[in-house]
Amino acid sequence: MPMADFGGQPTPSLDLWADIQQLLQFHFMQNAFIAGTIVAAVAGLIGYFMVLRGQSFAGHTLSQVGFPGAAGAALVGVTPALGLLVFCVASALGIAALSDGRGRERRAETAAIGSILAFTLAVGFLFASLYGGFVQGVYAFLFGTFSGISDSQVAIVAAVAGVAMTVLICIGRPLFFASVDAEVAAARGVPVRALAVAFLILLGLAVAETAQITGTLLVFALLVAPAATAQQLTAHPGRGMALAVVIALLVTWLGLAIAYFTVYPIGFFVTTLAFAAYLGARAVRWRTRAAGRRATALA
């Protein structure tokens, strides 16, 4: 997607301060950075729990379901943020209802989720093609955009993030316990099932938020990669969560900055930076392990 024309492609200089000033001189970029910062913090934190609980696939499904939500909202003329929120939270509840803890019939369950996925994406395509502004709109829903974030969208993002963070702080401790060892937690009287449903709704909220920046197809990168990177580097939960948030923030800020100074889409930079962080963490861990093995061999 070529960027909107502001009278010439901005070019970075070697002066970092001047670059930052240039980045933030337009109101739409200020909005993009505010929304991106909020979204990255939420995605990093909730993504940490998602990876810890092994629910990456639920996150993946929720993110794709966002597409018909955004397209449907555009069709009826409300802000896509609302459609994303409604669809993501509704399908989070649907997944919670479908996966009611019975490990049996797993094959039928994945086939069912796959079929529902294809159908909801087809509905999204129908909405998008019934809606006039076709190609650019579809790309924006699927792959994200940062030049069109309005003040009201920033307000919605901030409000939803506030609610999600408050809930997460309230349930964080028992949720962590339930995620690490569900059986022991249940024996200690922790409401494991209710926490699972609450977490899926939080995941739906996080996906709906993130999709507004990265697009529905690339949400997954911001949810899974920073968390997976953090869990490669540390097993300590508090440090891991903080690290996941920091990585998500860096990936988003750098992605926004590079996308601003080039003609290429933000989705590519965000996914590539996130992937690079993950590869880097794997390499670090591999080296420390090799060093550890050498140390024990010498001892």
Add this chain to the structure above:
Amino acid sequence: MIAGIAPVDWLVGMLSHDFIWHAFLAGTFIALAAGLVGYFVVLRNQVFTGDALSHVAFTGALAAFAIGIEALIGLYSATIVGAVGMGALGSRARSRDVVVGVVFAWVLGLGVLFLSLYTTYRSTSHSTAGVTILFGSIYGISLSQAAIAAAVGAGAALALVFIARPLLFASVDSDIAAARGIPVRAVGLFFLALVGVTVAEAVQAVGALLIFGLMVTPAAAAHRLSARPYRALALSAALGVASLWLGLILSYAFPRIPPSFCIVALAFGFYVAVVLRSAGLTAWSQRMPHARSHK
């Protein structure tokens, strides 16, 4: 459909268009191959392999567009290499869903880069390329493309029927199959290559995002309809072809509705009907012994 025209005349009118013939020719064999391969995809619990391959298909086709070679070459080579690569990684790749997720999210991001390379440096009339690959354009298939799709689809279907027996054995109980001298690993790899070919085929009909509609949905319905493997295999193919044919007719009748939506929605409709029917049967059979005990 316009009222006052006899259905037969309307169908004749529909079939007078070349693009409809191309769509039926390509679509029939694509749906046939997808239905047959999909049965085993569901049986072997490899639904997410198909999902990952659809991302690879998107990036492969757009990479071909960006360098300016035939999209089909990029499509087929990407999905086959991707499928065999995942097969070579084996159980390691499947158990680590986080690794798979991180890698394929990046592959999709790479596809977005190719898309923007293509739409930035070439004519703006190409800007629908991404939508075409994501959601298919079965009415845009030329005669030569339709012939290739039909030949490849028929070849994949034949190859699957050829390995169906050992594949079935290996899928149901790989240990016993290996003990009986079936090359389980080779059969599995060959099957994954077939999945790759089928994904590339299905992209041309319904697009990379809606592949499951032809590959998983008819198969999921067939698995519920019959526990007998060969009957379910045939049912899966029949449901796929029926969804495709009816979908093409429906979207011709209502031009505002895209064909890939009609095809996927019909397949999903079949699936929901089957689920409801079997749910009704289960409720009925649960009541029966209960009623007998009261005698």
